[in-house]
Amino acid sequence: MNQTEKKIVFVTLKEGVLDPEGVTIEKALSQMGYSDIKSVRTGKFFEIEIDASASDIDKTINEVSSKLLSNPVIENFEVEGK
């Protein structure tokens, strides 16, 4: 069996793009009395196991991130290798 390598892709909304889920959480927290919390922004991430013997792992992960995992119009992504 081939070994795999773990990569994590973090996807966030670009600055200026409205984050309705974050805003909803902010309001809920304020109603629950957590007035010290000033802002909440949401994001998602993907833990990817990729064949460690594959060629061009970084290129593949970048391709997949921009084609399938994020929407380049409104989102940025960042890859973390482990």
Add this chain to the structure above:
Amino acid sequence: MNQTEKKIVFVTLKEGVLDPEGVTIEKALSQMGYSDIKSVRTGKFFEIEIDASASDIDKTINEVSSKLLSNPVIENFEVEGK
């Protein structure tokens, strides 16, 4: 104006909990020819700005994470301070 501190809460599904979004992405990638990718698990995160002068910041973040940001039955959370 008070300064804020940034905390990031990462929420992942517990081991053994089915991740339909991850499975869908895995299948799509395999159909797109990315056969080196063996597994995809999804997660979400929350970037929280909290008043730096608040007392018990860590306690507040833990409370909020378990009460509102995650479902303790099926999800784990981890806090990263910055």
